Amino acid sequence: MSAPSRRWVRGFVDYAGLAFFVIALAVTRNLVQATWGLVAGAAAAVIVGLIFERRIPPMALATAVMAIIFGSLTLVLHDARFIKMKPTILYLGFAGFLLAGLARGKNPLRALMGDTFHLPDPVVRVLTRRYAIFFLALAGVNEVARRVLSDVGWGYSKLAVMGAVFVFTLAQMPLILKHTPDPSKEPPSAG
Numbered sequence: 001m002s003a004p005s006r007r008w009v010r011g012f013v014d015y016a017g018l019a020f021f022v023i024a025l026a027v028t029r030n031l032v033q034a035t036w037g038l039v040a041g042a043a044a045a046v047i048v049g050l051i052f053e054r055r056i057p058p059m060a061l062a063t064a065v066m067a068i069i070f071g072s073l074t075l076v077l078h079d080a081r082f083i084k085m086k087p088t089i090l091y092l093g094f095a096g097f098l099l100a101g102l103a104r105g106k107n108p109l110r111a112l113m114g115d116t117f118h119l120p121d122p123v124v125r126v127l128t129r130r131y132a133i134f135f136l137a138l139a140g141v142n143e144v145a146r147r148v149l150s151d152v153g154w155g156y157s158k159l160a161v162m163g164a165v166f167v168f169t170l171a172q173m174p175l176i177l178k179h180t181p182d183p184s185k186e187p188p189s190a191g
Contacts, residue, residue, distance in 0.1 A: 009048060009053055013049040013060050014057075016042070019041060020037035021038035021158070022156070024036060030151075035071045038083070042063070042064040070086035088139045099132045102128055109124055123175065127175065138165075142161075
């Protein structure tokens with residue numbers, strides 16, 4: 001698969017659930033009904049990822065599974081509380097996974113990111129701690145948002161979270177770039 005096609009598939013896998021949800025929310029102005037979009041988008045993301053990449057990145061898979069489980073509970077029970085709790089549980093799960101891995105002397109962020117970055121272990125540990133704290137903060141923000149915002153307001157707040165993730169990730173780039181190996185300075189391979 002060509003690089004542009006691969007990027008399209010990766011973008012679809014990462015953002016289809018959110019995109020379908022926001023579109024459904026804009027059309028229906030009802031959080032429970034918009035959950036159909038989230039469930040359909042998450043399922044489509046998993047299917048597209050499996051068809052075109054033969055795999056699903058761990059974070060995208062966890063997000064899709066949680067969306068399908070909590071979305072289904074919301075739809076079956078007609079209770080928006082379930083879909084509003086999903087981000088808190090997901091973010092706490094990510095933070096717990098990262099912190100537990102660090103406590104065991106592992107680099108769990110490397111497992112989640114795969115071959116995306118080639119960074120020294122100490123740098124990966126710093127990034128792991130930062131992401132764990134960020135996920136804990138997102139869980140706290142979601143808890144406040146689900147209690148003070150209307151259902152529709154809470155739904156649209158997911159776009160703000162997406163922006164926060166982008167800004168946070170961008171803020172990590174100086175550390176990442178500082179420690180990314182320069183391929184032009186690597187020794188030639190023997191052979």
